[in-house]
Amino acid sequence: MRYRVRHITEYTYGAPVSLCYNMAHLLPRDTRNQRCLHQKIQINPPPVYQNDGEDYFGNQTFYFSIQEAHKKLVIDVTTDFEIASLNVLEWQAQSTLSCGELRAMLNAPNTPELRMAKEYLLDSPQIRRSEDLKAYALSTFADDEPVLQAAMAFTHKIFSEFKFDPSTTTVATPLEQVLKQRSGVCQDFAHLAIGCLRSVGIPARYMSGYLETLPPPGQEKLVGADASHAWFAIFTPDFGWVEFDPTNDLMPNEQHIVTAWGRDYSDVTPLQGVIFEGGGSQQLAVSVDVRRV
Numbered sequence: 001m002r003y004r005v006r007h008i009t010e011y012t013y014g015a016p017v018s019l020c021y022n023m024a025h026l027l028p029r030d031t032r033n034q035r036c037l038h039q040k041i042q043i044n045p046p047p048v049y050q051n052d053g054e055d056y057f058g059n060q061t062f063y064f065s066i067q068e069a070h071k072k073l074v075i076d077v078t079t080d081f082e083i084a085s086l087n088v089l090e091w092q093a094q095s096t097l098s099c100g101e102l103r104a105m106l107n108a109p110n111t112p113e114l115r116m117a118k119e120y121l122l123d124s125p126q127i128r129r130s131e132d133l134k135a136y137a138l139s140t141f142a143d144d145e146p147v148l149q150a151a152m153a154f155t156h157k158i159f160s161e162f163k164f165d166p167s168t169t170t171v172a173t174p175l176e177q178v179l180k181q182r183s184g185v186c187q188d189f190a191h192l193a194i195g196c197l198r199s200v201g202i203p204a205r206y207m208s209g210y211l212e213t214l215p216p217p218g219q220e221k222l223v224g225a226d227a228s229h230a231w232f233a234i235f236t237p238d239f240g241w242v243e244f245d246p247t248n249d250l251m252p253n254e255q256h257i258v259t260a261w262g263r264d265y266s267d268v269t270p271l272q273g274v275i276f277e278g279g280g281s282q283q284l285a286v287s288v289d290v291r292r293v
Helices: 087-092 097-106 114-123 132-135 149-161 175-181 185-197
Strands: 002-022 032-044 049-054 058-065 072-081 205-209 228-236 240-243 255-264 271-278 282-292
Touching: 032 058, 058 072, 087 149, 087 240, 097 114, 097 149, 114 228, 132 175, 132 185, 149 185, 149 228, 149 240, 175 185, 185 205, 185 228, 205 282
Parallel strands: none
Antiparallel strands: 002 058, 002 072, 002 271, 002 282, 032 072, 049 058, 205 228, 205 255, 228 240
């Protein structure tokens, strides 16, 4: 499957900005089933400095600096890539590794992959392990439960017990509040799942990207109506990192486009920066369009 993603970010400032530095996670990365074919970055005003790079997690980044007065900043990124289908349902059926066996392997890691996976058992800036999170997940991840089947069951648990409601949370809402109110958005559900998994000794990471959405029957798709999406992945020695989407109750495949992964949202923020001169109030507008080509 081939896709084209166009992601436009627009900041409007209350006062002119004359100096700013920015870093972006807006370029889909290559994975075992995803390959970038072409990418185009347009920034207005034009930066005096721009450079591509990779962060600690291997995500593609680009840095830029603008040193002229401006009241509007526009970052327009278009990427073409292809995604191959994975036999994710077969993995789930074939995997016999239990949660207890995985925890034992992590306690005495004997491969680089296991040692690296242990990083995703630790607390991170937006996700703290807790007894409440452990209590919510522990019965699903009992020692004798196959780990991939348990992860899918837990994905369904969040999907069925939580309501998608953008009005109830912000990027700063604590996990304990999300757990208590049983509502939120994809970022909250991914953070919740990761916090629960780490609390029961299963390594989990945050996945950021896009999801292809289809219009209702008989209606045209609206340009720019798509949005960024978030889900999670767990590590197993036999299949590596395996992804789950609690917002949609499924294992991601061809319709999920990976931009970046990390410990939580703070590692993969689409755009972050510092304004040194000017700015005042600011308004953010984001337009995302995902199309098959």
